[in-house]
Amino acid sequence: MANLGQVAVLSGRATRQSLRNPQFLAPVLVLPTLFLIAYAGGVAGGANLPGFPAGAGMFEFQLGGDMLLSAMMAGVIGGVTQVVDIQSKFFDRLLLTPTSASAVVFGRLVGIGMLGLLGGVFFTVIGLVFGGRPAGVGGVLMMLLLQVLTAMGFGAVTVAIALRTGEGNAVQIFLPLGIVLTMFSSAFFPRHLLLSPLDTVAAYNPLSYIADGLHAPWIGGLTATVAWRAVLALAVIWLVGGLLCARALKHRAEAG
Amino acid sequence: MAVVALTRRALGDIRRAPAGVIPDLIAPTFLFVAIVGMFGRLAELSNFGAEDYVSFLLPLGMVQAAGLVGSGAGVNVGRDVETSFFDRVYLLPIGRGAVLLSTAVSAAARALLSVLVVLVVGLAMGSRVPSIGGLLLALALTLGFAAVAACWGVAVALGTRSSSAAPMMQAPIILLLILGPAFAPRELLAGWLQPVATVNPVGHILEAVRAPFVGSATWDTTWPGLLSLAILAVLLGGLAQLRVRRWSL
Numbered sequence: 423m424a425n426l427g428q429v430a431v432l433s434g435r436a437t438r439q440s441l442r443n444p445q446f447l448a449p450v451l452v453l454p455t456l457f458l459i460a461y462a463g464g465v466a467g468g469a470n471l472p473g474f475p476a477g478a479g480m481f482e483f484q485l486g487g488d489m490l491l492s493a494m495m496a497g498v499i500g501g502v503t504q505v506v507d508i509q510s511k512f513f514d515r516l517l518l519t520p521t522s523a524s525a526v527v528f529g530r531l532v533g534i535g536m537l538g539l540l541g542g543v544f545f546t547v548i549g550l551v552f553g554g555r556p557a558g559v560g561g562v563l564m565m566l567l568l569q570v571l572t573a574m575g576f577g578a579v580t581v582a583i584a585l586r587t588g589e590g591n592a593v594q595i596f597l598p599l600g601i602v603l604t605m606f607s608s609a610f611f612p613r614h615l616l617l618s619p620l621d622t623v624a625a626y627n628p629l630s631y632i633a634d635g636l637h638a639p640w641i642g643g644l645t646a647t648v649a650w651r652a653v654l655a656l657a658v659i660w661l662v663g664g665l666l667c668a669r670a671l672k673h674r675a676e677a678g
Numbered sequence: 679m680a681v682v683a684l685t686r687r688a689l690g691d692i693r694r695a696p697a698g699v700i701p702d703l704i705a706p707t708f709l710f711v712a713i714v715g716m717f718g719r720l721a722e723l724s725n726f727g728a729e730d731y732v733s734f735l736l737p738l739g740m741v742q743a744a745g746l747v748g749s750g751a752g753v754n755v756g757r758d759v760e761t762s763f764f765d766r767v768y769l770l771p772i773g774r775g776a777v778l779l780s781t782a783v784s785a786a787a788r789a790l791l792s793v794l795v796v797l798v799v800g801l802a803m804g805s806r807v808p809s810i811g812g813l814l815l816a817l818a819l820t821l822g823f824a825a826v827a828a829c830w831g832v833a834v835a836l837g838t839r840s841s842s843a844a845p846m847m848q849a850p851i852i853l854l855l856i857l858g859p860a861f862a863p864r865e866l867l868a869g870w871l872q873p874v875a876t877v878n879p880v881g882h883i884l885e886a887v888r889a890p891f892v893g894s895a896t897w898d899t900t901w902p903g904l905l906s907l908a909i910l911a912v913l914l915g916g917l918a919q920l921r922v923r924r925w926s927l
Contacts, residue, residue, distance in 0.1 A: 448845070456849070460856035465717050467725075467866030480868070598705070605712040611719075620715030 428525035429532060432516075436533020439503050441540075446503065449495040449597060450541045454488035458548070461487070461610055473615055478641035485549045486637030487609035489569055490629060492541030494600035496573035500534030501580025501593035508588045523671055530581055531574045538573025542566045554640055561639030564649065568635050571656050576600070578663025585670035609633040628655035680772035684780030688754060689787055702747045702792045707799050710739030713861065714803065720862050727863050728892040729806065736800035737888040738860050740820045741880075743792040745851040748824030751785035752831020756841030764925075774922050778832060778915070785828030786821040793820050805891060812890025815900065819887050822907050823880075827851050829914040836921040854880040879906030 440446045462481040469480045507513040516526050546562060556562050584593050604610075606620065607629035616624055624630045635652030638644040692699055714735055721731040728734040758764040767777060801807060808816065831847040838846065857874050858881025859867065867875055875881045886903020889895040 456853060456856070459853075460860070463868040463871035464856060464859075464861040465720060465866075466868035466871070467723055467862050468717065468720055470723060471719055602708065602712070605716065611716045615719045617715045617718035620712070 432529025497576030542569030748827030
């Protein structure tokens with residue numbers, strides 16, 4: 423069982439590690455902002471398509487997709503910073519202390535969650551400044567919670583890869599992969615308006631349901647069904663990430 | 679002679695490490711296919727102005743491939759700086775323009791490969807087949823854009839003296855590309871983006887490349903693209919050449 427004090431200290435360090443390096447913040451804040459500019463401005467006319475959420479503009483719709491992308495990028499950065507710790511031997515030195523291995527990993531994941539939260543707050547502020555009106559405080563809190571949990575879930579996968587390989591290249595491949603996975607979901611356009619076969623792929627992609635949960639407060643479609651589907655999709659990602667992390671941690675401990 | 683030798687050396691990477699070319703082929707093709715799937719329904723709008731979305735988007739895929747590969751040429755120049763190869767070339771009795779020209783020519787040649795892959799995939803997905811003249815015009819403009827993007831990549835590489843500044847080389851090129859009629863015609867862009875698209879030279883290049891795919895290329899559809907390409911060549915080529923001339927060992 424992870425010691426909460428140890429987790430708090432390690433997550434604080436992980437958060438500062440990301441905040442101190444602009445190259446770690448750029449994928450979380452700048453890249454999704456570019457997507458927001460490109461799609462909110464470039465396909466604005468798409469809001470006139472029959473079947474597009476009534477009363478919503480393209481800008482509001484894109485906010486949810488970009489929040490998801492930001493959370494995914496926070497997860498990738500978590501894996502990258504884990505590699506930095508492994509290559510600098512900081513991780514090995516931590517394991518020699520009385521700190522539990524699970525606290526080390528969970529501290530990293532909480533740090534990733536904080537980076538995800540930063541992205542969530544950033545895009546919520548952008549949304550509010552440029553005229554978006556989310557569904558009340560509850561809606562905003564739900565978006566931020568989804569943002570944090572998505573970053574941690576995807577971060578668990580990248581941290582597992584980092585623990586297993588200790589190679590930056592193996593983790594950095596998740597940066598384009600994160601973009602690919604997001605584009606193969608309903609993050610940037612409503613699922614029923616995607617062309618085949620992308621609509622079918624998006625239906626099986628758990629990110630679509632998290633995206634729906636992030637869209638809903640901005641476009642006025644927040645329902646219990648949307649919320650539980652998002653939670654279920656997150657549970658799948660957390661289960662996969664958790665299992666991979668546990669196996670990778672065991673592997674690294676055995677390898678010494 | 680120096681340009682030929684330096685161009686051959688730059689293209690030698692393809693022969694020595696062909697795996698390095700794979701991302702240049704996959705990334706633009708993937709983006710093209712994914713965007714068609716995401717926004718294909720836009721073509722159903724009455725004021726879209728093109729028969730189908732694949733034909734409309736294929737030129738963006740081609741220009742995007744050219745921009746990514748072209749600006750990425752700066753990475754190789756950055757690597758030459760890091761290994762001091764650039765210093766050694768600088769000491770040779772060759773014209774300063776040879777360095778930049780060879781990089782631009784080799785970038786255009788590399789981009790041709792990526793552009794052709796996107797073109798073949800687009801045609802296989804049902805894009806309208808342009809006339810031979812229209813296709814050659816589109817390819818010429820696209821490769822010209824790759825050369826111009828390479829100038830920017832060189833300017834960044836010599837400014838940062840690093841090969842790891844790839845995002846600084848590629849992001850502005852992509853930003854210029856998307857701040858225009860990239861995914862939809864001008865009339866369907868958001869209000870704030872329309873004036874930006876009007877003054878954005880890359881948007882005019884894209885529209886000139888697009889014309890033979892969605893209709894027919896005429897002088898009226900082509901000259902703004904040619905003029906924009908010339909302006910970018912002067913500005914970015916001039917900037918890169920300035921960096922080359924002012925290079926200090």
